[in-house]
Amino acid sequence: MPGKVSVLVAGSWGTAIASVLAENDSDVWLWSRNERQVAEINAEHRNHRFLDDVELSPRIRATTSMEEALRGAKGVFVVAPSSAMREVAKQMRPYLSKETILVHATKGFEADTLKRMSTVLADELPEYDASRIVVLSGPSHAEEVIKQCPTTVVVASEHAEAAEEAQDLLINSSFRVYTNPDVVGVEVGGALKNIIALGAGLTDGLGYGDNAKAALLTRGLAEISRLGTAMGGNPLTFAGLAGIGDLVVTCTSKHSRNWRAGYLIAQGHPLDDVLKQMGMVVEGVKTTQAAYKLSRQYDVTMPIADELYEVLFNGKTAAAAVEDLMGRGRTHELEEVAKPVQTKWFG
Numbered sequence: 001m002p003g004k005v006s007v008l009v010a011g012s013w014g015t016a017i018a019s020v021l022a023e024n025d026s027d028v029w030l031w032s033r034n035e036r037q038v039a040e041i042n043a044e045h046r047n048h049r050f051l052d053d054v055e056l057s058p059r060i061r062a063t064t065s066m067e068e069a070l071r072g073a074k075g076v077f078v079v080a081p082s083s084a085m086r087e088v089a090k091q092m093r094p095y096l097s098k099e100t101i102l103v104h105a106t107k108g109f110e111a112d113t114l115k116r117m118s119t120v121l122a123d124e125l126p127e128y129d130a131s132r133i134v135v136l137s138g139p140s141h142a143e144e145v146i147k148q149c150p151t152t153v154v155v156a157s158e159h160a161e162a163a164e165e166a167q168d169l170l171i172n173s174s175f176r177v178y179t180n181p182d183v184v185g186v187e188v189g190g191a192l193k194n195i196i197a198l199g200a201g202l203t204d205g206l207g208y209g210d211n212a213k214a215a216l217l218t219r220g221l222a223e224i225s226r227l228g229t230a231m232g233g234n235p236l237t238f239a240g241l242a243g244i245g246d247l248v249v250t251c252t253s254k255h256s257r258n259w260r261a262g263y264l265i266a267q268g269h270p271l272d273d274v275l276k277q278m279g280m281v282v283e284g285v286k287t288t289q290a291a292y293k294l295s296r297q298y299d300v301t302m303p304i305a306d307e308l309y310e311v312l313f314n315g316k317t318a319a320a321a322v323e324d325l326m327g328r329g330r331t332h333e334l335e336e337v338a339k340p341v342q343t344k345w346f347g
């Protein structure tokens with residue numbers, strides 16, 4: 001069963017996924033554009049820039065050659081930041097076999113087009129059957145996965161067999177993998193939870209406590225479900241690993257870059273400085289812009305995402321944003337949640 005699989009790119013999450021695949025006896029080719037990083041991984045079995053404290057399996061070989069990474073691979077895992085997905089997909093096209101299982105694990109939308117990541121892959125890989133694309137998501141900080149802490153994730157594909165093949169490649173006793181046919185819900189849940197995690201960092205930075213955090217998580221989930229359902233996702237997906245599961249971990253974990261960015265912004269650090277200081281991708285910032293536009297396109301109310309947008313891009317203080325959220329007009333808890341339920345899921 002194990003054979004060659006490739007992982008593109010060698011950031012934190014790509015390196016952790018490569019480690020899970022290597023634990024399962026796959027021969028893993030980890031692609032990076034960075035020659036020094038590739039040389040370090042091959043010589044020292046360390047990714048010094050990301051997850052430096054863990055020794056990598058010798059089953060993981062790094063390369064800067066896309067051809068070497070993809071040729072003969074039975075599975076390809078694309079783990080680029082959303083801003084790089086199209087560029088990476090273009091480079092894959094000449095070498096990607098139609099038989100390969102193609103999985104992406106990116107949480108975000110394309111900034112200009114507002115497209116989901118599987119759609120960006122489908123655009124750039126027209127020879128590949130788009131219905132077989134698999135999305136990997138769920139509560140899974142790389143720092144814990146690479147140390148084999150128990151973790152549960154979901155793989156979604158319209159094509160049940162493709163999802164099961166991805167499940168086979170990944171599942172082991174510390175990495176439990178569920179399948180789900182709802183690509184839209186899993187992608188939208190994974191992307192939008194980063195906005196709420198930024199908000200949780202903000203309220204923690206303001207010292208607002210656990211009640212505020214619980215409120216953000218709960219009302220944040222209502223916003224995620226509302227937009228996700230309007231975009232075609234199954235409402236039940238948001239009660240699962242790619243919804244509430246990932247929301248909980250990202251809003252409460254010390255590992256979350258989105259939470260940390262929110263925390264620093266609440267303390268008065270300018271957004272640009274925070275992003276530079278972080279040195280890793282903080283998807284929630286661009287996703288807040290995307291959600292601002294998508295909520296208007298789909299005519300759904302997203303007050304938390306709107307307030308985050310004002311804080312990040314229009315200079316509103318976090319305290320004023322919380323005050324405005326608390327002072328909104330009275331409403332029924334379920335009023336805005338129950339809008340359009342997709343017939344695709346419930347007949």
Ligand SMILES: NC(=O)C1=CN([C@@H]2O[C@H](COP(=O)(O)OP(=O)(O)OC[C@H]3O[C@@H](n4cnc5c(N)ncnc54)[C@H](OP(=O)(O)O)[C@@H]3O)[C@@H](O)[C@H]2O)C=CC1
Pocket residue numbers: 009010011012013014033034050079080081082084087088105106107108140141142143279280281283
């Ligand atoms: N970290 C985590 O725990 C998890 C992350 N994710 C998601 O995975 C995705 C990737 O995040 P993560 O690995 O954490 O990010 P990191 O910041 O750790 O790493 C980003 C990587 O992307 C590479 N990269 C950026 N632009 C390009 C490009 N144009 N071409 C090739 N490589 C590029 C960087 O390379 P270089 O060093 O050369 O710039 C770097 O290796 C995000 O969508 C994130 O939300 C999902 C679940 C868990």
Ligand SMILES: O=C(CO)COP(=O)(O)O
Pocket residue numbers: 107138139140141142194197246249250255256257258259281282283
């Ligand atoms: O998606 C993640 C965990 O599931 C990672 O979240 P951060 O990008 O906020 O670190």
